[in-house]
Amino acid sequence: MIKYTLIPLLPLIAFVINILFGRNYIRDKAHWVAIPAIVGSLLLAISAFFDVAGGNVININVYDWIVSGDFNVSAGLMIDQLTAIMLLVVTICGTLIFIYSVGYMHGDEGYYRFFAYLCLFIFSMLVLVMGNNFLVMYFGWEAVGLCSYFLIGFWFNKKSAGDAGKKAFIVNRFGDFGFGLGVILIFLTFGTLDFVGVFGQAGSFAGQTINFLGWEVDLVTLICLLLFCGAVGKSAQLPLHVWLPDAMEGPTPVSALIHAATMVTAGVFMVARCNPLFIESPIAMNTVAIVGGVTAIFAATIALVQNDIKRVIAYSTVSQLGYMFLALGVGAFSAGVFHLYTHAFFKALLFLASGSVIHALHNEQDMRNMGGLKKYMPITYAVFIIGTLSITGIFPFAGFFSKDEILWRAFLAGDMGKFLWLLGTIAALLTSFYSWRLIFMTFHGDFRGTSEQEHHLHESPKVITVPLMILAVGAVAAGWVGIPPLFMEHGDKIGEFLAPVLGHPSGHGTHAQEWFVVGISSLVAVLGGIVAYVMYVKKTDIAGKIASAFKPVHALLYNKYYVDELYDTTLIQPVMKASDKVILGFIDKTIIEGIVNGIPNVIGVFSRKLRTIQTGVFGSYGLAMTVGALCIIGYLFFQR
C-alpha cells in the first residue's frame, strides 16, 4: 500500500524538477515533466479506487511528523471511499486540464512556471484529501491556498491580477483563522487530531458546553462552526465569496482546475469528512444549510446580469457550491459529494470551453463583444451546450441526477427543508436562465466584436478540443453512477459506495412526491432556457427594456449587491487608515524610529563632548599622567 504515497509525491517531484530546471533547461517542454506525473497519479488513484471499493480503508503512516509530549501527529495518508472519489475528481480533471494547458499556455514566457505551480497545486490538493489527521489536512488546505495565490497572480505584470491574488489570499485568511482555531479546539477536546480518534469520540462529547468569551456554548457546535468558517472562505460562500469572481484574473485552466473543479470544493469535502461531528450539532447543520441555500440564490442573481463570460461562470460556481452546502446541511452528505463530483466535470468543461472562446478572440472576455461564434467554433459550441444542459439539470445529463438528489433530500428535511428546497428550485431557474443567456450571447446572433477579431476567428487546436470532448463525455455520463432508485432499481451506486464514510441520509418520501420534485426542477430548467431564448435571440430589445424598467435592481445586481464596496468602506479603508496613521505614523515613525535613531544620537552627543579631552598637546597628557600617578601614590600612601 506504500505505493499510494506516490499519488501526491509524483506531482511534487514534477514541481521540484520544473521549478529548479525549468527556466534554463526545460522551458517549453515543461509539460513533458508534468503530464507523466499527473497521469501516474491518476493511474494510482484508479488502482486505489478499486482497492477501497470492497469497503476497506487504506491507512499509511509515512513518518512521525511532530512528537511533543501528548501531541503526536504523523504525516499519514488515508484512502477511504470519500477520498477515493476526490482523488479521481482531482486527477481526472487535473490530467485533462494539464493537456488543455499545453495548447492554451503555448508560447507564454512563464510556461515552465505555470506547470510547476500546477504540479504543486495538485500535490497540495492530494495531500488535503488524503491526510489522515486534521494537521495534514490543514497543511494541504493552506498549500492549495498558496498555489491559488500564485496562479491567480500568474500574470503578475497586470496589476488587477496581482490584486486579485492578494484578495483571494487575504479573504481566505479570515476563513482559515476559524479553521485553525477549530483544529486547536479539536485537539484540546479530543486530545488527538487523527480522524479516526476524533470521529470515534464525537458522540461522547455531544451536549458538553464550553465557556467561550463569557458565553456557555455547545462544544461540538463551536468546533463545527469554526471548521465551517474555513469552508466558507475556501468554498467562497457568503459572506466570503468576494474573492472567487476576482480570481478569474488567472489563466483559464487555473479557473477551471482550482476555482471550479477542485480547490473550492475543499470546503465541501472537509464538511463531508467531518460529518460525524456535524451530525452531533443541529445548529451547525442548519447554519451550513442556510448559508448554502442563500449563497446559491444570491450568486445566481448576480450571474444574471454579468457580462464577463468567466465571471458568469464564476458566480455560477459560487451558486453550485451553495447547493453542495445545502445538501450537506440537510444531512445528505453523499448527495453533496455527488454534486461535487458531477460539478467538477461540467464546470471544468464550461470553463475550458469559455477559455477556448477567449483564446479564439484573443483575450476578449466581454460577452457584449461576442455573438455568432456557433459557425466558427462548432466543437466548442457543442461542448458548451452539453455543459449547459448538464448544469441546468436536464435529464439524463450528469447535473440532473446530482441536483435532483439535493433538492429531493432538502424537500424531505422538515419545514426548513421545504424552504431550502424552494431556494434551490429558484436558484435552478436562475441557473438555467443565466447559463442559456451566456450561450445565446456568445454563440448566437451576429458577431459584435471588431472586424479584426472576426478575421482571426477559428476553432481551437486539437490539444484544446480533445480534453473538452472528454470532459463533455463526463458531463453527460458522470451522473449515471447516481441514478436514483426512482428510475432504476439498485440505483444510487455512489450513495452506496460512500455510505461507509458518510452514512445513509434519513427521510423517506413517496414516489409521487419525488416525481413532483423531479418535475418541478426539470420544468424550471426548461423554463429558464425558454425565457433566455426569447430575451436574447428572439426579441433582443427586451433585455435592455427590463434593465431600464428595473434600474435600481439591475444596478444592485450588476454591482454584485455592493458587497465589495461595503467591505471597502467598513473594513479595508479603516484598516488602511489605522495602519497608516497608528502603525506607520505613530508606532513605526515615532516609537521604533525614535529608539533606532535615538541611541546613535545620544552616543554621538557624548562622543562629541568626550573627544575634546584628546587635545593633542603633549604637555597636558604628561600632566594628566603625572597627576594620575601622584593620586595613586597618594592613595596608597594614605590608605595605611
Added chain:
Amino acid sequence: MVPLSWYIILSAVLFCIGVFGFLARRNMIVMFISIELMLNAVNISLVAFSHYLQQVTGQILVFFVITVAAAEAAIGLAILIAYYKNNPTVKADDASLMKG
C-alpha cells in the same frame, strides 16, 4: 658609609627634575632626555635598596630597565627622525594631528 636616605633623596630629586623637564619643555629631544633621567633616578633607588637589603634582585631589575631604556631611545629617536623628515620641527605641540 652613605646612609640609604641620601640615595633616596638623590633619586627623588633626579626624578622630579625629569618630571619637570618632561612637562615644562617643548623640545622633543629634551623630553626624551627627561624620560631617561626619570628612568635612571629609579635605577639609583633600585641599586640602593639592593645594596641595603643585600639582595641582587634589584640590580637585575636595573639591567632590564637599562635595556628597555636603550630600546625605547632607539625607537623613539627613529620616530623622531621620521617625523622630522615630514615636519621640520621638534616642537611637541606642533604634532597635534590626532587632536580630537
